[in-house]
Amino acid sequence: MSWKKLYIIGVGPGDESYITPAARAKVAECDLLLSSQRLTRLFDRPIRKLDLKGDPPAAVQFILENRARLKIGVLVSGDPGLYSFLGVISNYLGQDEFEVVPGISSVQLAFARLKLGWEDACILSLHGRDADGGRDADGLAGAVAQHPTVAVLTDGRWTPREIARDLLGHGIEDREVIICENLSYPEERITVSDVRGALASADSRGLSVVIIRKRKGCPESSQASSTE
Ligand SMILES: C[S@@+](CC[C@H](N)C(=O)[O-])C[C@H]1O[C@@H](n2cnc3c(N)ncnc32)[C@H](O)[C@@H]1O
Structure with missing residues (x-):
């Protein structure tokens, strides 16, 4: 059976001004666009809402059933290389x-706003970790102890405030914390x-990237105990 290629298209952090011309051109070529709720309003054409995160096998099944007929584009936020549906689809195709x-990733934009380079930053995601029922921000304290700069993707469970609570629970206090919402x-x-x-801040359950930085003059090794 013949099929058309599938396109995983990164559309930036949310505002249309951050959609690249290459992404716009690929979107224009596709017969059918799929995405999650937040991105469906980005283009002036219908986008079918699909639960890419909640039910990946059903989303993949839909793609497999329709790709012989239609050139399909899956829109993902930011860059597809960073915690996106790409990780799922590459297991199937x-x-x-x-x-x-x-x-353009949310992480890229966060560092741009802070006017900081991110070549040696450690990037990790707590997004969706509540599904594991975990009470500990798996690996976060270890990463913060090890790296001068850590960027964390959050969600409604792992909010910036919960991240701060986890750090304090591991004895990590002397860090700059920048919340980019x-x-x-x-x-x-x-x-x-x-x-x-x-920890004292008004809790933000929306979209945010939290950047945790060692202060200048802070010793290399920290008292934090790694959770890894
Ligand atoms: C599943 S991850 C996808 C990351 C995406 N691939 C990227 O490169 O930005 C979703 C998380 O990215 C972060 N995020 C995405 N868009 C954002 C925005 N506009 N502002 C702040 N954080 C954002 C949030 O932490 C959100 O929970």
Whole structure:
């Protein structure tokens, strides 16, 4: 049976001004666009809402059933290479069956807003970790102890405040904590604080990237105990 290639298209952090021309061109070529709720309003054409995160096998099944007829594009936020549906689809399709169109990541935009390089930052995601029933921010304290800069993707369970609580629980206090909320949207907000300040902050359950930085002059090794 013949099939058309699938396109995983990164469309940036949310505002249309961060969609690259290459992503726009690929979107225009596709017969059918699939995405989660948040991105369905980004383009001036219908986008079918699919539960890419909650039910990946059903999403893949839908793609397999329709790709003979339609050139399908799956829109993902930010860059597909960072915690996206790409991780799922590459378990089901061969290398020649799909292509990836890069996008501007929320992490990239966070570091740009802070005017900081991110070549030696450790990036990790707590997004979706509540599904494991875990009470500990798996690996976070270890990563913060080891790396001068850590960028964390959050969610409604692992909010910036819960992240601060986890760090304090592991004895990590002397860090700068920068909460980058709703990047690229009109309600974007950047809050520079420390671990105790983040714990005291109004909890944000929306989109955010939390950057945790060692302060200048802070010793290399920390008293934190690794959870790994
Ligand atoms: C499943 S991950 C996808 C990351 C995406 N591939 C990227 O490169 O940005 C979703 C998480 O990315 C972060 N995120 C995505 N868009 C954001 C935005 N506009 N502002 C702040 N954080 C964002 C949040 O931590 C969110 O929970």
